[in-house]
Amino acid sequence: MENLVDLVYRFKDYIFSERKLAENTIDSYYNDIMQFYEYLISLSEINNIEDLFKIEILDDYIIYLSNKEIENRSIVRKLSAISLFLKFLKIEEIIKENPSYLVTRPKIGKKLPVYLNLEEVEKFINSFNLTKSEGIRDKALFELMYSCGLRVSEISGLNIGSVYFKERVLQVFGKGSKERYVPIGERAITELENYLSKGRPFLVSKTKKTEALFLNFRGERLTRKGIWKNLKINAKLAGIEKNFTVHSIRHSFATHLIQNGADLRGVQSLLGHKNISTTEIYTHLDLTYIKEIYQKFHSHK
Structure with missing residues (x-):
């Protein structure tokens, strides 16, 4: 799984140099992908990198996050980071398909922001x-x-x-x-x-x-x-x-x-x-x- 760590670092370079995302967004996406990486390495029975990113794995990860009582809004943000990561892997021809678009994302209601009078x-x-x-x-x-x-x-x-x-x-x-x-x-x-x-x-x-x-x-x-x-x-x-x-x-x-x-x-x-x-x-x-x-x-x- 060492090569997956290298891919995460390359992804961080990609969103900085190619996508030109804001520094805060880059840090947030990187942390989300590292959390996803920690989850993936716990799946010791999977050795093929293609198998790590099947839709079943992504669905299980959503359930895993929900069981940790992470809010839907945060889960949706993490899925956005994963989706961009998989898009990067497809561009690099590491994987053939990006299944993240097929994932059903949790629903989030619009939250009115707090303001001062x-x-x-x-x-x-x-x-x-x-x-x-x-x-x-x-x-x-x-x-x-x-x-x-x-x-x-x-x-x-x-x-x-x-x-x-x-x-x-x-x-x-x-x-x-x-x-x-x-x-x-x-x-x-x-x-x-x-x-x-x-x-x-x-x-x-x-x-x-x-x-x-x-x-x-x-x-x-x-x-x-x-x-x-x-x-x-x-x-x-x-x-x-x-x-x-x-x-x-x-x-x-x-x-x-x-x-x-x-x-x-x-x-x-x-x-x-x-x-x-x-x-x-x-x-x-x-x-x-x-x-x-x-x-x-x-x-x-």
């Missing part, structure tokens, strides 16, 4: 300790994230040169390194200027040079995990009991635009969504908001 956004963004460089940084970071509707990987990947202060525009590289430009709000500009003059200079390392916009205490680029950790700490300090994530800031940006009458196509462009069907989820959130208003103010509820 305007009051909660204000409470959260004003919760940072501005006597510390890290607090100045985090206020600027989350204000920018809310102002531009950024993904956590996008804001982590920003450089100083990504911000065009004169034009008040931000250069962003989204999924698949797709470039887009988004406007920056007045408040975000103010917080960024404050961070660059009063926060970042105290985080810069004397021995490490970097163009990264947001730095950690070691003077290195602030990672996704670091941003997530800072959000959790300050959400608690702000007294927000809602269980929200870094991505909820992006959801809040889109939801508030829709609530205020923004065009769906415009929101799609700002978010960098390839398909408008992805953006349409926010119309459902808006409907929830409308229902709340109706229940609160209509006399014949």
